[in-house]
Amino acid sequence: MSWEMVLEHIxxxxxxxxxxxxxGVPLGIFAYCRPQAGRIILTVVDLIQTIPVLAVMGLLMMMFGANSTTAVISIVLYLLLPIVRNTNTGLNSVSPILKETADAMGMNRLQRLVRVEFSLAxxxxxxGIRIAFVTAVGVAVFGTFVGGGGLGSMLYRGIRIQNFELILKGTLTLMVMSVFFDYLLGFAEKKCGGAHEKVEK
Amino acid sequence: MIEYRNVKKSYGGKQIIKGVDLTVEKGEFVVLIGPSGCGKTTTLKMLNRLIEPSEGSIWINGADHREMDLVKLRTSIGYVIQQIGLFPNMTVEENIAVVPRIMKWEKKKTLDRVKELLNMVNMPYNEYGRKYPKQLSGGQQQRIGVLRALAVNPPVILMDEPFGALDPITREILQSEVKKIQRELKITILFVTHDMQEAMKMADRIVFMDQGRVLQQAPPKEMLLHPANETVARFIALQGIGSRTDRITAADLMQQASGLAAGEDSVTVEAEEEVKEICQKYDLSKYRRICVKDSQGLLIGEITVGSLLEHLTEWM
Structure with missing residues (x-):
């Protein structure tokens, strides 16, 4: 294992x-503001998710060549679902009463979106972002097949030469990375999201 | 100042509001009441165009409200609903400052106003300004809801069952506070409730609605004493108001007469005296008549004990 691989992965x-x-976030907002177009967007995003990552990477490699850009674009496509969906669901879950109240106060569409709907969503x-990061750590493993490098190459090599230690090291590093991102974003979630949820007793 | 002219509203061919004519004077406290589904909330929401009328028009200070700028119209009409209407992502200060921000007030002016308003309800800024709605009690939340509506001194405020979710004691306190503020600042309030006691307490005029129509408009006492028809009477009776005779005075019941004299068969009371007190004070079985005198001591009318008892049983 080299630090290079870890850095490539990160x-x-x-x-x-x-x-x-x-x-994804603007797409989710757009899907919310234009529900008809939104249904199409969400369906497409769902469909992309059903294609195996490896197949997406293979297809994109034909267009962009074997490099980390191909890997990155593939991961982006794959991760659109949690981001777009969560943004959309969040916005849709804002109470209609609050939306109406915002209107009644005289907010225009943009003010209502920014100050009430987006803020509450x-x-x-x-x-969604947290899910995306944790998933990305796993998905990026496939990057090695299209020249993206990263810890995938270590796992791949370990499997090829049946080296238990190599596989274990790679896996543990990935797990640490996942936990790190998860914790970091969990912390951010608590900081940003929960301020108004806390009840002082 | 506000005039509904034959306003109608239909949803998918079904007419919900069947022609409402309503005039509200400046500084008047008008309560819209009626059974659920009678169209009172729809009538209210048509004023700030949360709902657009299908037919008819609404005039505010001589202008058709559909021709006014929507933001200007809405910022000039305060809006209060049940406590859920506070924005949970904003602090108390931010909630109150919503409309000032829309109107692009200076920060200093906004802050001063927020502090002034919070002081008005004894919730000091230092203690409450930074709190979130969830950290407040129901009563406090609703106070903030009222303050938010008052922030830019709008001439009109709409209130849609604002105290519905509060316990009876808090509700009563807030009712008094709102009534006091309304009187002092001479605000025009349109208030929706299904609670007749609340209507009696708050209203200068009660507008009784049923099935999209106005059945009766009258000051509280008049509606209580002379319900326009069976529906109004039944609604009042069902709400237990019948047994509440406060605010009804001897003057309300007396028959005017001149040349009266008090006698052995009569008791003399002040015109302003409440019927309830009269019943408690005198043993009415001993008398046949109640003579009513004005503040100068002149006899101005009488109530026969028979008719009083008749009224009382009616109210029970």
Whole structure:
């Protein structure tokens, strides 16, 4: 195991997750604001999820060549589901009474979206992001097949030469990475999402 | 200042509001009451265009409210609903400052106003300003709801069963507070409730609605004494108001007459005296007539004990 592999892996995870947040959250908001188009978006996102990651990577490799970009794009496609869905579900779960109250106060559509709906949906969105990061750590393992590098190559090699120690090391590193991201984002969730949920006794 | 002109509302061919004509004067406290589904909330929400009328028009200060700028219309009409209406993601301060922010008030001015309002209900800013609605009791939340509606001094406030979810004691306190604020600031309030006692306590005028129509508009006492028809009477009786005779005075029941004289068969009371007190104070079985005198001591009318008893049984 080399630090290079770990860094490659983290690179794939962080870049793909950042991209998927930048694409997925606005897509989820759009799907909420335009329910008809939204149904199509959600169906497409669902469908993408059903294609095996390895197949997506293979197909994309034909277009983009064997490099980490291909891996990153594949991961992004695969992770759209939790982000778009959670954003959409979060927005839809905001009480209609609060939406009406926002209207009654004189908020325009954008003010209502930003100050009421998005703000209240934010804990849901953070949960989606958390799921995305943890999933990305696992999915990025396949990156090695399309030249993305990362810890996948270590696992792959371990399987090829039937080296138990190599497989175990790779797996443990991945687990530590997952737990790290999960904890980090769990902390962020508590910080940002829960302020108004706390009840002082 | 507010005028509903033959306002109708239909949903999918079904007419919910069947022609409401209603005029509300400046500073008046009007309570819309009636059984659930009578259209009172719809009538209320049509004023700030949360619901658009299908037919007819609503005029505010001589202008058709559909031709007014929507944001201007809504920021000039305060809105209070049950406590769920506070934004849970915002602090007390932020909740109160919602409308000032929409109107782009300066920060300093907003903060001063928030502090002023919180002081008005004895909830100091330092203690409560940064709290979230969930950290407050139901009564406190509803106070903040009222303050939020008052923030920019709107001339009109709409209240949709604002105290429905509160316990009776808190409800009574808040009713008094709102009534006091309304009188002091001369705000026009349209208030929806299904609670007749609440209506009696708050209203200058009660508008009784049923099945999308206004059945009766009258000041509380008049509605109590002279319900326009069976539906109104039954509604009042069902709510137990019948046994509540407070606010009804001797003057309300007396028959005007001149040349009266008090005699052995009569007792003399003040015109302003409440019927309930009269019953407690005198043993009415000993008398046949109750003579009513005005503040100068002049006899101005009489009530026969028979008719009083008749009224009392009716109210039971």
């Amino acid at each position: 690179y794939m995870v962080v870049v793909s997750c950042s991209l998927v947040i930048l694409i 934010f804990p849901f969105i953070l949960t």
